[in-house]
Amino acid sequence: MTQARTPRSLLRARAAPDHARVTFVELFFDLVFAFAVTQLSHLLLAHLTATGALQTLVLLLAVWWAWIDTSWATNWLDPERTPVRLLLFALMFLGMLLSAAIPGAFESQALLFAAAYACMQIGRSVFMLWALHGSEPRNFRNFQRILVWHVLVGALWLLGAYLHGAERAAVWIGAVAVECAAPSLGFIVPGLGRSTTADWNVEGSHLAERCAGFVIIALGESILVTGATAAEEPATAASVAAFIVAFLASVAMWWIYFNIGAERGSRRIASATDPGRLARAAYTYVHVLIVAGIVVVTVADAIVLMHPSEAPTPRAAAVMVGGPALYLVGNLLFKRASARFLPLSHLVGLVLLALLTTAQGRLAALTFDAAATLVLIVVATWETWSLRN
Secondary structure, three states: OOEOOOOOOOEOOEOOOOOOOOOHHHHHHHHHHHHHHHHHHHHHHHOOOHHHHHHHHHHHHHHHHHHHHHHHHHHHEOOOOHHHHHHHHHHHHHHHHHHHOHHHOOOOOHHHHHHHHHHHHHHHHHHHHHHHOOOOHHHHHHHHHHHHHHHHHHHHHHHHHOOOHHHHHHHHHHHHHHHHHHHHOOOOEOOOEOOOHHHOOOOHHHHHHHHHHHHHHHHHHHHHHHHHHHHHOOOOHHHHHHHHHHHHHHHHHHHHHHHHHHHHHHHHHHHOOOHHHHHHHHHHHOHHHHHHHHHHHHHHHHHHHHOOOOOOOHHHHHHHHHHHHHHHHHHHHHHHHHHOOOOHHHHHHHHHHHHHHHHOOOOOHHHHHHHHHHHHHHHHHHHHHHOOO
16 A cells, blocks of 8 residues: 655655665654663662552553554654654653653652653644644544543543552553553544554554564663663672673573564564554554563562572562563563464473472572573573474
């Protein structure tokens, strides 16, 4: 399908065989979310409790939706046009405010976080209506529905900012639940109907590349947090070993996602008869599990670097096993969407991690974390070998 573009259009010009490349301004925009991922890791590390984990999850989902919705928007918008660039710069500024407020989002910075998030979501949707007006009636109607949902979600975030404690948490959990449910419900609005994935004229390879880029961002922040933590600790044999284990974990996670899954997923969505459906399932929903896994692994690595010789607490052990498990579950679902089968290596890896939990309390943190990292290495090696033979 070819999409015509008038001289005044803000939309990408598409031709069926072409790949809508990721532009430099999109990559520049992503830098803000590198900061956000770091903030989330530090938040969980400082509040390693059930409450802290829940708060981090809520904020991670908000960060993810702010980013993925922008990636969907630039799938249609042309970032080389000045108004679109200005939109991205405005969203970057709001994203910086949102990221800066993450440590105090459930305390004194609640209103800043909520207002920045609401402005990002609502402002982007209003811009899309302006850009689409008169050119793509079906997508214009889609964004009318999306705007209604974003106004609702924004109101919930702002309401929660004026509440405190458990009440704020409950409203914000409701807000992210509504945000997560909206795409699967087709952004249904009385009087405006509902969207279908067939209405979303998505350029699959572009969205696949954007999500792969976010995984790189998360892995990069993992390396930076690990390096910064290691620099603050004495250079003992245990701390050096912990640093090596953390590095190997990052390499293993890169290998599991990029060696096979990323490229295969890109090819699959590019050739799909309904790319919108695959984009919604495999990229919009599943990739947040992959990013969450990286964030949790980063926290585990930091804990081990600070206390390599001590036995991990139950909470620390849960993070050391939970991070790799989340990452494997996310990759398993992603690869299932692109290959129509569940990778056995990932299933075995999850079983091995479950068995590792039985050793909690009997191993030092470094040994326990090294065992979890070894599971990731086994999965990466197994999958690579099995698909080459």
